[in-house]
Amino acid sequence: MxxxxxxxxxxxxxxxxxxxxxxxxxxxxxxxxxxxxxxxxxxxxxxxxxxxxxxxxxxxxxxxxxxxxxxxxxxxxxxxxxxxxxxxxxxxxxxxxxxxxxxxxxNREPTYNPAIEDAVLGAMDEVELRSAVELADAIDELVWDVNRVAGRLVGRGLARSQKINGGWMFVRAM
Ligand SMILES: [Zn+2]
Structure with a gap:
């Protein structure tokens, strides 16, 4: 093909x-x-x-x-x-x-935008897990952008993630 x-x-x-x-x-x-x-x-x-x-x-x-x-x-x-x-x-x-x-x-992803990192982190709760969709809705950003940023924040130890029903959920690290 x-x-x-x-x-x-x-x-x-x-x-x-x-x-x-x-x-x-x-x-x-x-x-x-x-x-x-x-x-x-x-x-x-x-x-x-x-x-x-x-x-x-x-x-x-x-x-x-x-x-x-x-x-x-x-x-x-x-x-x-x-x-x-x-x-x-x-x-x-x-x-x-x-x-x-x-x-x-x-595959080639769109350019990474670090400018929304603070907003994504700010939309996370310290106790309640939130999905990328919930975070994206809270700050009016694209779900895919938020999902990628959240993953990087987890990588830096600023957030934690948990997989629930096949989708990743996030909390801010305390
Ligand atoms: Zn086809």
Missing amino acids: TEPARMVRMLEPAEYRDQAETSLTAPGDASMVVRVRPRSIIMACPDGCGETLVINLDSRADKAWRFDMRGEGLTLFPSVWREGGCESHFIVWRGHILWCDRFERG
Whole structure:
């Protein structure tokens, strides 16, 4: 197989899914379907299998992803995991596509931002464990950014982490 896409290329938004889909030309191309509010992201599967992925953004309909356009591009949370077909599994973070399982070797994370370290530490409690989602909501930052910063704070002994139900939780070290 050829190299997979490593970045998302956001095209013009569209009003309907069909319209969005016809604008996709390369793996990793994506278009947001917007009718009054954002409905979904239509993306040419970044592994190049030729399938189109529909990522729901509308929490009033089914399971929805969080999306954010700040920084260098699209961020989605949680990761996108195609359960059938090619089984692509990847994180979309500030426009970067970070592969889980396969293609991991070529992953390149967005630039580290130490400026939010104090805020992340400040959002942690000394007793109650908090998830990266809770911390991110408290300081209005991206979950992936907060998760990475929290991991570094743990590495420096400023925080502690515990894995609960498959996800990391954090407390400030006393
Ligand atoms: Zn695919």
